[in-house]
Amino acid sequence: xxxxxxxxxxxxxxxxxxxxxxxxxxxxxxxxxxxxxxxxxxxxxxxxxxxxxxxxxxxxxxxxxxxxxxxxxxxxxxxxxxxxxxxxxxxxxxxxxxxxxxxxxxxxxxxxxxxxxxxxxxxxxxxxxxxxxxxxxx
Amino acid sequence: xxxxxxxxxxxxxxxxxxxxxxxxxxxxxxxxxxxxxxxxxxxxxxxxxxxxxxxxxxxxxxxxxxxxxxxxxxxxxxxxxxx
Numbered sequence: 214x215x216x217x218x219x220x221x222x223x224x225x226x227x228x229x230x231x232x233x234x235x236x237x238x239x240x241x242x243x244x245x246x247x248x249x250x251x252x253x254x255x256x257x258x259x260x261x262x263x264x265x266x267x268x269x270x271x272x273x274x275x276x277x278x279x280x281x282x283x284x285x286x287x288x289x290x291x292x293x294x295x296x297x298x299x300x301x302x303x304x305x306x307x308x309x310x311x312x313x314x315x316x317x318x319x320x321x322x323x324x325x326x327x328x329x330x331x332x333x334x335x336x337x338x339x340x341x342x343x344x345x346x347x348x349x350x351x
Numbered sequence: 352x353x354x355x356x357x358x359x360x361x362x363x364x365x366x367x368x369x370x371x372x373x374x375x376x377x378x379x380x381x382x383x384x385x386x387x388x389x390x391x392x393x394x395x396x397x398x399x400x401x402x403x404x405x406x407x408x409x410x411x412x413x414x415x416x417x418x419x420x421x422x423x424x425x426x427x428x429x430x431x432x433x434x
Contacts, residue, residue, distance in 0.1 A: 261360050263424055266408035331405070331426055333360035345361045345427065 214288040215271045217264055222290050222301045231286035231308035238312035240319040244303030246296050250346075254339040260293045260302060263331040267291070270330045277325065278318040284309045289322065291332060302334070352377060354421045356388060361427040366392045375417060381406065382413040384423055395425075403428070 214230040228241050246258050275287045286308040296302055305322050309315040326332075337343040357370045371391075373384055381404050389395060396402055403426040404411055410426075417423065 261363075263357070263359050263405070263408075263426070266405055266424065269408050329410075331359065331424075333427060335360070 214290065215268060215275065216290040217262055217267060217293055218290055219292070219294045222292050222304050224301065224304050224306075227288045227290050227304040228306040228308075230288040231306050233286060233308065235310060236286060236308035236315075237310050238315045239306060239308040240312070240315040241307075242303070242305040242319050242323050243301050244323070246298050246300050246302055248298045250336050250338075253336075255298060255336045256339045257298070257337050258296045258302070259335040259337070260291075260296065261333050261335070262291070262293055264293075266331050271326070274322055274325045274330075278307070278321055281321070282309070282314040282318045284314050284318040287318070287322065289326075291326075291330075293332075352379060352417050352419045352421070354384065354417050354419075354423050356384070357422060357424045359424065359427060362395060362425045365395050373423070379417050380413065381411055381415045381417060381423065384417060385413065385425075388425070402426075 214227065224241060224243060228239055232239050248255055271289050278284050278287060284307055288306045290304045292302045305319055307315045307319040333345050335343050335345050352375050354373050355370060356373050358366045358368060363369060373387060375384060385402055405424045405426055406415060406421050
C-alpha cells in the first residue's frame with residue numbers, strides 16, 4: 214500500500230496490509246504533528262504534495278528496502294491537507310519474517326521520505342505567521 | 352517547445368499560481384526555462400540561488416533539454432516563511 218490521503222490515517226488499517234502469515238515482526242512508525250516548532254506555538258499545519266511524483270518516489274523507496282533487506286511487505290500512508298496538532302501525518306509499516314530487517318527498513322524509509330519525497334508542510338503559528346518546512350516527522 | 356510548469360508550496364504562494372504554459376525555442380534547457388520563469392516572478396527565489404527541478408516526476412539537472420509536453424516542476428527548498 215502506498216497512499217496519499219486527505220482524511221485521518223488509521224494505523225491499524227495500514228499495518229493490516231503487511232501483517233501476513235510469512236512475517237513474524239511488524240514495525241510501525243507514526244509521524245505526528247508537534248505543538249512547538251523552533252520555540253513557537255503551532256496552531257495547525259498544512260501538508261502539500263506533488264502527488265504524482267510523491268507516489269513514484271515512495272515506490273522507489275519501497276524497491277530500495279526490498280533490495281537491501283529483502284523486506285517485501287511495506288505500507289506507507291501520508292496525510293495531506295490541514296492537520297491539527299497531535300494528529301498522525303505519516304504511517305510507515307514494515308513487516309518481515311524476523312524483526313531486525315523490519316526495524317532497519319522502517320527507519321531507512323522514514324529518512325528517505327524526508328530526503329526525496331516532494332511533500333512540504335506549512336506550520337502556521339499562533340498569533341500569525343507561518344513557515345514551510347520539508348517533510349517529515351523527526 | 353511548449354512545457355507545462357507547476358508550482359508547489361512556497362513557490363506556488365510566491366508565484367500566485369499553480370501552473371503555467373511556457374513556450375521556449377527548440378533546444379531549450381531547464382536552465383533557460385528557469386530564466387524565463389524568474390523573469391515572470393522576480394520574488395520567486397533569490398537571484399543567484401539554485402532552484403531544484405523535476406521533469407515528468409524525475410529530478411533533473413539544469414542542462415536537461417526540454418521536449419514538447421514536458422511537465423516541469425519547481426521543487427521548493429526546505430524552509431521559507433511568511434507573516
